[in-house]
Each structure stands twice: as C-alpha cells, then as structure tokens.
Amino acid sequence: MKQITLYIANASLPRQIVPLLTGLSLLAIAGVASPQPTVAQEQIAQNAAPPPSGANSSNATGTYTLGGGDNIRVDIFDLPQLSGNYQIPAGGVIQLPLIGSISIQGLTLEEATTAISNAYAPVLKRPQITVSLQATRPLNVWISGEVNRPGSYSIPLSSGAGNVPSVQFPTLVQAIERAQGVTQIADIRRVEVRRRAGGVGQAQVITFDLWQYLQTGTVSADITLRDGDAIFIPTAPAVNLAEARQIAISTFAPPPSQARTVAVVGEVTRPGRYVVVGGDTLSAQSVQGLPTVTRAIQLAGGLKPQADIRQVQVRRPTSAGSEQIFSVNLWQLLESGDVNQDTILQDGDTIIIPTAAEINPAEISAIADASFSPAKIQINVVGEIVRPGLVEVPTNTSLNQALMAAGGFNSSRAKKSSVELLRLNFDGTVSRRIIQLDFTQGINEQTNPLVRNQDIIVVRRSATAGVVDTVNLILNPTAALLAVPSTGNALLSLLNSLGLIRLPK
Structure with a gap:
C-alpha cells in the first residue's frame, strides 16, 4: 500500500473551505487505498466458480454440499502463490496458507467461499476469494425395504463434456436399479428419502410417488439424490395384480431373465422347488416372456385333475420377515384372458394348488387344453x-x-x-x-x-x-x-x- 501525506499549503484560505478540502482529500486516499476491480478482475470472479449443474435446476451449487473426497480449487485474486487445488479429506478440514486449518464439511460452495474469506480477513485486506468444484466424490446412499438387494451403494456422479463439465446427479430410480429393482409387493406410491438437514441427528423426510412417475412421466418434486440419502420403500398393504404387472415390466424392477427360485405344492404332478425364468418353459427358456405362475406350474409337471384353479394361492415373503398371501384365478385367465391373474413371481414365492371340492365336467376339457396342464x-x-x-x-x-x-x-x-x-x-x-x-x-x-x-x-x-x-x-x-x-x-x-x-x- 502506498503512503500518502496530505499537506494544506495555503493557510490563508478561508476557514470554511478547509473542511471541504480535507473531505475531498480523504476520498482520494480511499480511492487509492482500495482500487476498484478491473474488467479482467470481474471476469475472473465470475468465471472462477462455475456451478456444477445437472439435468435439474436444483442441482446448482447452492444445494451441493462439500465433503470428504471432493476436489476443489481456492483462488485468491492477485495472489497466485496462495491459490491452489485441494482434495477434501475425511472430516472436511483442509490446510490453507497463512491461516492453517479450516473446516468446510457440509458447506455449499458459497458458504465455503464466505468461511475462507472470513478466515483470511485478519491477514489480507479485503480478500477476493472464489471456491470452485473440480471433481465430485461418489454419493453414498442407503437403500432398504422392498428392494431385491438392500444395502449401501456408492454412486459416482457423471460429468458432461467441455472444459468446465457439468455434473449429473443420480436419480432415485437409478439408485433403485442398482439395488436390482423393487419387489412385487413394494408400495411405490410412498417411497421415502431421508436427507440430512441442519444439525447433527436432524433429517428431512421427502416422500415420492413413483407410481405417478410410471403412469405420467411427471413428478411433483426433484428426485435427484444427495450424499448420505437413505431410501426406504415400504411394503404395500395389499397386492394389486394389475399394478404388480406394470411394476414388473418397468426399468426399476428385476429383468425378466433373472431367475427366481419358487416352491410349487399341492395338486401338481411333481411338487417341489423350481428355478423359474422368462420364456416358454415347455420349449426354450431363452425366448421372451415373464416368469409367471403358469410357468412354474409347467415346470412342476402340470396340474392334476383334482386341481382347483380358481383358488391358486401365492405366499410371498416381505422385507420385514412376514408374508403376504393372495389368490389368483387361473380359470378367469382361461375364460376371459385376464393376464393379470397369471401374476409375475419373485424369488421365494410359494405357489399352492388346492384340491377342488367338486369337479365340473364342463370345465375339464378347457383345463386339459391349457398350457399349464400336462399334454x-x-x-x-x-x-x-x-x-x-x-x-x-x-x-x-x-x-x-x-x-x-x-x-x-x-x-x-x-x-x-x-x-x-x-x-x-x-x-x-x-x-x-x-x-x-x-x-x-x-x-x-x-x-x-x-x-x-x-x-x-x-x-x-x-x-x-x-x-x-x-x-x-x-x-x-x-x-x-x-x-x-x-x-x-x-x-x-x-x-x-x-x-x-x-x-x-
């Protein structure tokens, strides 16, 4: 900083003018001591911290919080020797020149910029600091409830093209797909995302309706995830056969080619445990198709003459350790073509074919000609x-x-x-x-x-x-x-x- 000395040379000036000259001189000193930013400086300040935006506007820098594994850059204007790149360690504390340790764990980029500026304020006169995100850490999320593989998942953020690539945050559906999809008894109307908020131990619970998303393709809120999110998919209170089929053919359900081990007991030729996959069980398992109740019955050798196909029972385990029991009417499938009755199976299902109390001779030929009866x-x-x-x-x-x-x-x-x-x-x-x-x-x-x-x-x-x-x-x-x-x-x-x-x- 330049030292400026003020001299009032003419002492014979009118006494009223002296205060005016003194004020103007002080303004001049302030202008020299604190120069205005140049155009280049303003451009640097604007371009130094590009926001990592994703497919949704809520993915801007204001919502991304820093944590261990992030790579950031701290730029101090006109002091390149104090600027540099940093990888945030576990705990979120970084070491900066002149000021030492500072914690930026859980802060947004704007909050980190303010915190570092305040830390440098006692050392530098009006420091102009920008913090930019260079590379993001993978997001760690927990998925539980009615998914096929509950547990903890590390999901990397994908980057776009260009010198300053944007960041695409993973979505709720992508996380469910990583957990191998929802089960057939998942209540996708009340999917919960628990997100850290405020102080320690505080959380925000956000509920999403994925059924609406499946039907219309629209959602009422942002479904992109953040680090530390916990996803919970509850059990549906009852099985809706029509909805279960639509869920089963969605992208967030297991693929039809995935094998499912089920048990078939009751009025079938060979009761026991079977591995069911999509395709025609009687010819080739590699063709297209869904692993349904009738395919399992085919594997078990078909129905016996005493089978009651109106009261076929499916017992399905839940994530809580209990089981849901529901019935399918295969006669309705034969009579009216209601494919929803031929429900898609999931791993661990038990199919029970009861004995008919009375045999209707008029139905014998129709049952005998069905694909799930022995030829x-x-x-x-x-x-x-x-x-x-x-x-x-x-x-x-x-x-x-x-x-x-x-x-x-x-x-x-x-x-x-x-x-x-x-x-x-x-x-x-x-x-x-x-x-x-x-x-x-x-x-x-x-x-x-x-x-x-x-x-x-x-x-x-x-x-x-x-x-x-x-x-x-x-x-x-x-x-x-x-x-x-x-x-x-x-x-x-x-x-x-x-x-x-x-x-x-």
Whole structure:
C-alpha cells in the first residue's frame, strides 16, 4: 500500500473551505487505498466458480454440499502463490496458507467461499476469494425395504463434456436399479428419502410417488439424490395384480431373465422347488416372456385333475420377515384372458394348488387344453381288453374314455359290469378300488372317475370265460403251458403274484 501525506499549503484560505478540502482529500486516499476491480478482475470472479449443474435446476451449487473426497480449487485474486487445488479429506478440514486449518464439511460452495474469506480477513485486506468444484466424490446412499438387494451403494456422479463439465446427479430410480429393482409387493406410491438437514441427528423426510412417475412421466418434486440419502420403500398393504404387472415390466424392477427360485405344492404332478425364468418353459427358456405362475406350474409337471384353479394361492415373503398371501384365478385367465391373474413371481414365492371340492365336467376339457396342464399321461389297461398294455391319453381323461382308448372290452370274455383301479399314491402305498361301470354317466368319482398318470385298470374275465378256460386247461394242459401270454396278461399275472389282485382259479 502506498503512503500518502496530505499537506494544506495555503493557510490563508478561508476557514470554511478547509473542511471541504480535507473531505475531498480523504476520498482520494480511499480511492487509492482500495482500487476498484478491473474488467479482467470481474471476469475472473465470475468465471472462477462455475456451478456444477445437472439435468435439474436444483442441482446448482447452492444445494451441493462439500465433503470428504471432493476436489476443489481456492483462488485468491492477485495472489497466485496462495491459490491452489485441494482434495477434501475425511472430516472436511483442509490446510490453507497463512491461516492453517479450516473446516468446510457440509458447506455449499458459497458458504465455503464466505468461511475462507472470513478466515483470511485478519491477514489480507479485503480478500477476493472464489471456491470452485473440480471433481465430485461418489454419493453414498442407503437403500432398504422392498428392494431385491438392500444395502449401501456408492454412486459416482457423471460429468458432461467441455472444459468446465457439468455434473449429473443420480436419480432415485437409478439408485433403485442398482439395488436390482423393487419387489412385487413394494408400495411405490410412498417411497421415502431421508436427507440430512441442519444439525447433527436432524433429517428431512421427502416422500415420492413413483407410481405417478410410471403412469405420467411427471413428478411433483426433484428426485435427484444427495450424499448420505437413505431410501426406504415400504411394503404395500395389499397386492394389486394389475399394478404388480406394470411394476414388473418397468426399468426399476428385476429383468425378466433373472431367475427366481419358487416352491410349487399341492395338486401338481411333481411338487417341489423350481428355478423359474422368462420364456416358454415347455420349449426354450431363452425366448421372451415373464416368469409367471403358469410357468412354474409347467415346470412342476402340470396340474392334476383334482386341481382347483380358481383358488391358486401365492405366499410371498416381505422385507420385514412376514408374508403376504393372495389368490389368483387361473380359470378367469382361461375364460376371459385376464393376464393379470397369471401374476409375475419373485424369488421365494410359494405357489399352492388346492384340491377342488367338486369337479365340473364342463370345465375339464378347457383345463386339459391349457398350457399349464400336462399334454399326455400314461396308464396301463390289462386283462380282457382289445389292446392291453400301456396307453397314452390326454390329461383329465375319465375311466370310460381310457377303456375306449385301449380298444374297449374283449366282448366274449370281459366282465363288463366292473373294473379294478390300482393307483400308486405319493406316500408309496397302492390303493385298490372296484368301480361299478355306468357308461351313461359323466365324470364322477363313483362310476367314472378321472384317471391319473401311471394308473392301472384291470378288466377281469367273466364267469363264463373262467369256466371255459378251466375246461380247456383240463382237456389240454400242454397247450396252456406252451401258450405265450400277452403283455397285458403278463402284467396281470405279475400283479396276481404280488398279491395286489386275486385272479380266479
């Protein structure tokens, strides 16, 4: 600073003029001591701290707070030896020339500029300082609730092009995608973002309606994230099948190709645990499609004839450790094409196919033709039948139809009033039933039941045929010993030797 000495040379000036000259002299001294910024200086002050703006105006420097990992530059006008680049360490305290330590943790760029200017004020006369953000740290956010992989995620900020690139803050949807999407029971109308605000322990809770975003593409508030945000997605109070399907095909849900392990129990051919993916389970798993209830039933071998497809139950675990139970009506899917009933599965689901209390014969053919029913089943028809042996019939075939598929009775030898039905149960036991035939009746459990896979139908010989066989055996025993039994009769003899049936002597 220049030293200026004021001399009032003419002491004979009027006394009234002396104060005026003194005031003008002081103004001149102030102008010399504090020069006005030049045009170049104003341009430097304006360009030194460009705001890192993103896709939304609220991403300006006023909302970004500094923290450990950020790279900043501190410029002090006309003092390049005191200017420099700094990486903010954990804790937010940096070391500056002349003033030493200063904390800028949690401050915006404007607040950091003010804090550094105040720290330099005792050392420098009217310091002109700018703080600019050179590189941002990754944002650390926590995601919990109804997402497939809850936990902590580090999300880097993306930069644009140019010498002074802009900064794109990650959005709420991008964070959910990193957590592998929401579950099928997520309440996306009440997604909460907890954000640090004010002093220690204080937080601001912001609620977003992602369903509105999914439907209209508009949001009522900014959904860009900040460092330290905690995202919570609550559990929906009930399952809406139509909304669940729309959520499942959105970008913030798991991809259809992602495998899901589910359990299928009840009235299916092979109950157990299965890995379900998108595609046609019966042909190729690589084609497009969604992992739905019917695909899981296909993997389990299809439905049994006694299945109640109106009350298929899905038990779904929640993030809180409980489970939600809801029903789907696959008959409504067959009758009206309501694809919402064929709900998309998530990992850990259990599908329960109940037993129907009453079978409606009119619905049997429709269920048998469905893609989630087995195409064919195999039964054995032995004894006095035209084509004894293994017979392949469509699913949900009745006893009368099975006898016709084997060619019908041997008219001269068969006992046409009744047959014996042998069934292998799932617990390893074998059940035997004598069924009185009535070809005028439709499907019913007493006279015309539905046959199951691996059932054995035994058609006995009539009393007359038994007498004839006995007489022939007495008259020609050698011919009886040399006769080659048919496949059906050989099976009949085997069952007799095992004690499962008793043939007449």
